[in-house]
Amino acid sequence: MRHDTKSPAYPFASGGWGSLKAVTRILAKEKVALKDSAILLKQNKPEGFACVSCSWAKPADPHTFEFCESGAKATAWDTTAKRMTPEFFELHTVKQLRNWHDHDLEDAGRLTAPMKYDPVSDKYVETSWQQAFDEIGRELNALDPQSVVFYTSGRASLEASYMYQLFVRMYGCNNLPDSSNMCHESTSVGLKEAIGVGVGTITLDDFEKTDLMFFFGQNVGTNSPRMLHQLQDARRRGVPIITFNPLREPGLVAFVNPQSPVQMLTPAETTISTQYHQLRTGGDTAAILGICKAVIEADDRAKAQGEARIIDVAFIEEHTTGVEEFASFARNAEWSEIERVSGLPRAALQEAAGEYMRANAVIAHYGMGLTQHRLGVQNVRMICNLLLLRGNIGKPGAGPSPIRGHSNVQGQRTVGITEKPELAPLDQLAKQFSFEPPRNKGLNTVEAFEAMVKGDVKAVVNFGGNLVRSVPDRSQTEPAWSRLRLTVSVTIKLNRSHLVHGEVSYILPCLSRIEIDRQASGAQAVSMEDSTGCMHGSRGVAEPASEKARSEPFIVAGIAKATLGERSTVDWDAWRDDYSIVRNEIATTYPDIFHDFNERMWQPGGFHRPLPARERVWKTKSGKAGFLAPESLGEDPDMTEKTPDALRLMTLRSDSQFNTTIYSLDDRFRGVKGNRMVILMNRADIEKRRLREGQKVTLETLADDGVERRLEGLQIKAYDIPEGCIGGYYPECNVLLPLWHHAKESKVPGAKSIPVRIV
Template sequence: MARKDGGTRENSAYPFSSGGWGSLKAVAGALAKGKVPLRQSAVLMKQNKPDGFACVSCSWAKPADPHTFEFCESGAKATAWDLTAKRMTPQFFELHTVTELCAWHDHDLEDAGRLTAPLRYDAAIDKYVSVSWDEAFEDIGRELSGLDPKRVVFYTSGRASLETSYMYQLFARMYGTNNLPDSSNMCHESTSVGLKAAIGVGVGTITLDDFEKTDLMFFLGQNVGTNSPRMLHQLQEARKRGVPIITFNPLREPGLIKFANPQSPVEMMTPANTLISTQYHQVKTGGDTAAMLGICKAVIGADDRAKASGAPRVLDTAFIEGHTTGLEAFADYVRAASWDDIERVAGLPRADLEAAADEYMRANAVMAHYGMGITQHRQGVQNVRMLCNLLFLRGNIGKPGAGPSPVRGHSNVQGQRTVGITEKPELAPLDKLASQFGFEPPREKGMNTVEAFEAMVDGKVSAVVNLGGNLVRSVPDRLRIEPAWRGLKLTVNIATKLNRSHLVHGEKSYILPCLSRIEIDEQASGAQAVSMEDSTGCIHGSRGVAEPASPDARSEPYIVAELAKHTLGARSTVNWDRWRNDYALVRDEIAKTYPETFHDFNARMWTPGGFPRNLPARERKWRTKSGKAEFFVPETIGEDPDMPERDPQSLRLMTLRSDSQFNTTIYSLDDRFRGIHGDRMVIFICQDDMKRHGLKEDDVITLQTIADDGFQRRVSGLRIRPYDIPQGCIGGYYPECNPLLPLWHYAKESKVPGAKSIPVHIVEVNGVPRER
């Protein structure tokens, strides 16, 4: 049943509010652990400020009128991680072979400190050795020039600035490829596909101002307490105005239950806190479409009754008739849906879904926040379309206080798409780039992340240029991918710290140390600034304030410019040296390519709160096939097509992040919100499933993926932890559980890996095989 008090249950791992003293203690611990000097830690006061730097962690919006401390626990940890006094000098690599470093834990690799000099892998001694920048650029350019561009992949993590991303996509296209996969392919591509089909833009439509005008919020599959904690300030203010928040999430997460504001003396000195979720529904993993279908069924049923009795309509008929298409087909599907099927698949009783619908029908302006709990499913795109259906019913888009709100992870993962990072040629302004820079861009589709690794396994990729991130660790089917990665001719890694992707190297491999966004970036024309786009589609400037970790580190724009110059040579029509020396020139070119959003870019980039991206759907202008917002009839009620039907031994595994983690970066082996200390090889499971499978706490199990493709996927050494999670569903940490995720288990249409619903069996308990 739904919990309407928002409180924790007796067996909750973390019975306290998110935020509060626990958050402050964690921030202090992160600064101490990284040996961050006092003068460096003071840069936190510039984090997410209009005259400072944008957080290198999440992409939540930056307010025009910031708090004194406009950073959260997660953001402070990310900053401390970059500002660490620890260094990985060339002398460090003289002492350690790559084979030895491969045995280190991922946390220990990054915790060893910042990279300080360019490095090249020497196979004769199995070590990375120091090289000059000129030598690295010349050799990489020579290698790339000799390869077929269609066999080279240019990957981008979500931290790269707008300037870097624009330069990077232009380099790749001048080189001759649209192979521009990025971290969006792994997370919110289902959003990009689903929202674009439904409303004509592939991003959310809300801004921070909408929080002051909303009178109801939904949360679906997004853990605000660990993934975007600064958002808790807006949620707290809305709750104090009496705005209900209805949460759908399989696990009970403290950040979605109650919050103690570390900036409030009253809440820090007393037991005071703010109740976040007024209804908390623990939907089964994979049951999101069913849950939303249940709410829609209740709403449409109420409207049918109102229409029959002559009462005021429940649906926003003016919006639907003037702005949408496809309602009748969707409404017929909803009316025919069985409550028994909805309850079974969602794992929620009808009364709970009707309670959510009752709140929805009372509200006039509704926002729907969601994360990868919606997108990382085989039916991820369908989940996004169903969410749009729900909003359309009562006109909750294109008006103040309402709209879809996909909460992005990486700090500029949305922005890099805005300036051309995409494998889909129809989404890039190729004709404009052709006329602007005098070259013919490739027109065939490039590879997304999953397709790049499928091609790599098939021996059809020769090289990867990896702009940030830890790609080898983040992808599915790691035990199949690593051998393929080792077979590459060339791997180039632009990074601040050492990670697993650098150690699972190609035949020739380089590590190029870059500046963090937090650091001062001095070029020939003076100190430089960059820009990024937040989750609400607002563009912000960012200026580094800390001393660089090494005088030999280079900025990302500098590195991209030099790689382009040395690879393209006389073929290039761009003066890369000028761009490298003055990023304002890059912004001028972005403004020419995308004038609707980026006109007067240099003049507007320091606007407090950012300047908004051009999003027609905010004004109820629909760039869809029909020219209207489009209702969608689901293909299925939402069960995973790869999940065995009615198999009592099967379990649905969802991968999770901890409170001490950002994507593949692990700041600590603790997860205080879930009561885990010093270990990440953990499986969360409910008491009923423990009894059903004959398990007890601290049993050590082996999980195996249910698949018939001839490849055995197993992860061993997973310790059982009882947790409040729906029956038949289990949770385990990412990326430790990635070997269980098949490369082919992805969302239809978007190819986002289905990491939130992996079908598995328990095949071993405490070293003893299980008979099936």
């Protein structure tokens, strides 16, 4: 337990000159002209575009520079001057391109024309948009709709997502997996069970009213750096921030605001975490239970002595169920077991509990460090248990705060991207568009690849993202992908998914959200939902990379029209030409959220979706918020402690990375340069195994399913990480993650706790 020391790998605060240098380097690297770099001044502004990177909230009164290092990198990546033209593909076969590094594929530049795979030459060749739409439509109509998967990454706008889900349901299936399945589906399941809504309940205003913040498994410095502004303001007010994270991350230790001359020109910096607890990977349930146990024990003493209660008795009695079962579990839990599983001493957990008991309004932020586990849903429920004990849901300055990654991953779910028919307004869609939607459950991401491996999935339409690289079990899933009849990818750059292609394969270049989208009715705008449930308009400001690139709604409309023909009651051409028509239809489908959509989308700070739990209205089966007694303290039931050489591998992203997009092979915060084939190990683990730093080793997954999963050529780096735990980069380490190793209720891949050993 350390409160103020920095990591020796990067002994500086996050932000500051390091951030400015990184932004300058990528602007130069992507050949972004000085005049074009001014585009950054319009990022996350009411009159500009929503960042294509993280989904953190956009304030009504933005800073002059309302972008962070990560967002600047994402914008430079999209607005690069580099181009990947049809002439490029004339020079390279697919076989040759498969030997390129993932970074180099995307770094080659923006795609400029629709391309079709030619098996004779093993090359992608240019085609016309209409030819692409017509053949894709013919191929889809020749297949059973249940054998086709329609994946969506989190970059798609609300308009494009709504059009996409409607097309897919008119086509005849609910196979609408998305990137939520890979990360925060545990949140969608856990929060909905506990408080009746599957998203967080806080807004930016709550930062001004909170007394304490927790962070669990979320690295704000690289995943949502703009949030550091709100954290810095809170710290100036004296708000404690307590962090639980296996690795010591600079962004959670200290921050220098690049927009502050005082901090940039002096040694001044803001300490972010007032307590920093490096728990064992997978020890979150145990750590949270320890805090709860300390609170309950303190309350028991107060009750026995006739003193003021510690827990919020009135709130619990009126608004919750299950508290006695949970409290009994906490009382009976042994401190020795909590310490063993969490990797933290009792004193550290009691210190955190002490701060919690002194605070009146508490926010609990968390990320994939909690959700990507076998018991990821339980982790989310434990966050709710902690908050419910003292009435910290449904009051100003308090609540659960899941930090999403993709810029509209939450929003696409709001407008119908889901494989779960009970979460989509099927009756309303049927009435509105005069068709009968399918009512059977569709495939989520893990289920889609399980079916693909079995041969039951025949085609994938991949709406953004790099699905082949992002899913687990690459040695099983890549061969299955290459056996597909049809693969269609809507994208701005080339990636691995396009090279592990189906029999018939198309790459369709789309506009970036940053680019001006000119349609028949004029320049168009789109909209997004941020992590706090606010909707924002977004208008492109840069000239398109190619005159042949098309917008997401244009592409959806083209495929839908070619596939559905007379079966559709939608005027897809009108929707393609004027997105305000789409927004009117969204408002008809979801009037409670999107009434007066076209008028409200430019409201400063966005307009908020209704969140009943914020008003202490619980849309649960019982009509109340629910406590849950955990199933187990151990985060990973597959992790055998009896194997003496077992290690827990957690996959990580670098500071030069957004999901599968790798901007650079460096990770300056962790002292890694020019190499992503690295494993971070505790020095004691290195010495115990008679290894040495810099040595290259092979990792092997500990699993009894008959499948050998190995990754060679990993270089050891000594790092500040708990004993028995190691870190390796995503997506490189996905080959070690079994497809079946997922959260039980949500099927989110268990990427933060993979049982491995060094061989």
